[in-house]
Amino acid sequence: MKYLSFFLTLVLTCALGILVSLPFGQVPPLAPLLDPNHGFWQNSFSEDQLAEETLSLEQLSAPVEVVYDEQLIPHIYAQNELDLYRAQGYITAKHRLWQMEFQTLAAGGRVSEIVGPIALELDRMTRRKGLGYGAEQGIAYLKEKDPATLALVEAYSDGVNQYINQLSDARLPVEYKLLNYRPEPWSAYKSLLLLKYMSDMLVGDRDLEYSNLKKILGNAKLAKLFPEFPKENDPVIEKERVWDFTAVSVSKPDSLSYPEETLQLDPLAQPAEGAGSNNWAVSGKKTKNGHPILANDPHLGLNLPSLWYSMQLTTPTHTVKGATLPGALGVISGFNENIAWGVTNATKDTRDWYKITFQDASRKAYKYGEEWKSSTFRIEEIKVKGEETFLDTVVYTHYGPVVYDQSFKADRQDINFAMRWIVHQGTSNEQKTFMLLNKAKNHADYTEALKEYAAPAQNFVFASKTGDIAMRIQGKFPLKWKEQGKFFMDGADPRMEWQGYIPFEHNANTLNPERGFVSSANQHPTDSTYPYYVFDNSYEHYRNRRLNRKLAELNQITLEDMQALQFDSYNLQAAESLPVLINLLGSHAEGSAAAQKYLTEMKAWDFFADPAKPGQTLYSIWFAETTESVWRELMDQGAPVLRPNNYQTIELLSMSPSDSIFDVHMAEGTQTAQYHVQVGFDSLLVAMKKWEETEGTYAWADYKKTTIQHLVPNFKAFSVANVYTGGGSGILNATSGRNGASWRMVVELGPTIKAVGIYPGGQSGNPGSKFYDNFIPIWAKGAYVDFSLKKKEDQKGILFKTTLN
């Protein structure tokens, strides 16, 4: 009997012990998760509660001091750059390990390893775009051409790995515990992959949609609805700029043939609409203290843990502070003791598609002029959680990878497209650019640093203590004849090749312009006098004009004025279009009390998209419904196309309300703009009735529901929803529902540098820490935290100190 009871208990105890160590479906193993000493409970501690005076970091040449300020911003003091970047890797991993690894898993097309077959299509697409291939080329380039930079990237990587090796179960980020996996070693490749991933996030192309539009609309109508320049072009580089160089000539083929088919493919995922950025610098002659002031606010998807991580990095020769990108070296947007710089996306179509004609089904050769060129094959091994490894064969041509083919996403089996993208070439060194900018002392250093930079193209704003302000649109831009790359091209025709690149010296730039400021807001880079063909579908038409008008009118500018401008919520699009809409509406709304109420609220609105304003909500719905009505027939073509942008739509509504473009073929009679405005208003009434019944208040913040979402969208409890803040797409404070200012920084370059900054998140990547989201309320009301440079001996405002040795 006692044997039986013993063995029964043994079996029961072992079974229980094993059972609670196993995952069930999406539920992670219970005992490791709930164990108070190793499970999620340990992630309840904030960093200051776990402060350690010393930590072990091997291979340092001298001890490194890390001083955290009250916001948990680390200030790293090292004796040389190798130590500095080793420590940066270690400290970043300490606070953001899960995020940096997860982002590179996404960039490498490896999400299926963690979440299973649900992500397989996403991973195949990521790999077929060749991000991993590009990063491999980048490493090979560094090995051959710049081993010094590679050594620093490897030091950073070693710092991350030393932290991973020291990591206890207790300190393991909670996301690993929930998703039931462990961190793997970091590598220099991953740092480069991350920068390639940024290119993917920020670069779009609409070749597919434009190819279809060209077939559907014809050239004349395409040019009318999608003009290359808006009527009121307010470009990045001031119009007065004289291009004092002789442009490299580009020969356009006599006759052009484009692939004939109307294409039914799914377009690639594009950068989120409303994603964009502002940056500017004002010269000392316009500021109260006589010193230049620089401001930067990149707009991206609002996520937690935040994309950015603030740091100060100090060696005996330089001190730099600002926003870093966890996984990459140095500061990406920031300032040092001499200069400040910032970035916005320089949207330009630098990704083109070529139709490939294979010789036969083996796809070993493809037509190129009169010959057959050999292709190569790259086998992508995609590990899938709970399933067998998926092998995906991707064909590479000299243009680049064939993204769509017989096995992937193509409805038509005879269609193969190769993607040509600068990211696939390993001949750039973006990492070095940022490390040089971190140390730059003047405009010459800044220009030199940017020579290494290819993608993603950025508008680099600059200001220096010596009084210079500058802007340079930097990227590696292909030389193109007019409209080259706007549509799909025939890869069998060698005349369709890019004919080289715009020389670095010819990239649009300006230094100390007469108007006393430089600025960019993702608009057209230049006016039409710039001697190279530049095209993109997504240029901004409102933020730029608002920004430049304000900068032109402001004088005696202070740091606070620039902060207020970053938070400016004036909706220029509404100011220009609402009167047009109201005029076209006529007496349509008469007789309905609700209609009159909404109309009155809109008429009383001052065009500021503040959180409490209902006018912004009403306008945004009305305008969206109106454009929906105007372009419904165009969009309903059974193939992916684009609608004309808001600026062009408003231009047509106001200047040509009787244009045939407004006529609806499916409806009787002849329709004008008025018809669509009225349809839009009726839709507004329906939408508002539903909204008021289900949600109640329709103040702007309540309607747009700004949400800062955890990188795993299912982890809703780790997100911050319904943030009470204003702004919106096309507004300087570009905070919409899911996008917005991901980092705000303002720097005054006087004898003592004054700087403030903020981002919608917190320094900690741990959802249990008080530093996880503590910046959000400050960010939401347009306030900032102090970002002044700290000297090692400064004792004020210190949270704790750690020595690495």
Add this chain to the structure above:
Amino acid sequence: MKFLIFTLLCALLVVFLNIVAPYWVVMIAVTGLAAAIRPSALGGFIGGGLGMGLAWLGQTVYIATFTSSSLPDKMGALMGLGTGTTLMLLTAVLGFLLGGCSGLLGVLGRNLLQKKPSNVYLG
């Protein structure tokens, strides 16, 4: 008395050993402790259960109070279990089951090894 001593020692063992060892090592240690102290079978189960369950509960209460973190509530919401308090109770129940089974196993194992005295007249 043995029950109380076992419960107390078991709780202390969990508190200190669990810092460096995972739960399954703690289970083995509780089994060993029960075998060494040898309370009754019921005492082994209840004592082991209370020792580990209360130690875990105490630690979660301490962590939640000391840190004032919102994480327990966030985890409760994420796991569809309501608040952090539910997770505290769940942790305690899990600790009780793991500790209880381990305690019982220790007692039964020790009983197995205990030779029946052969020189005693049993009637």
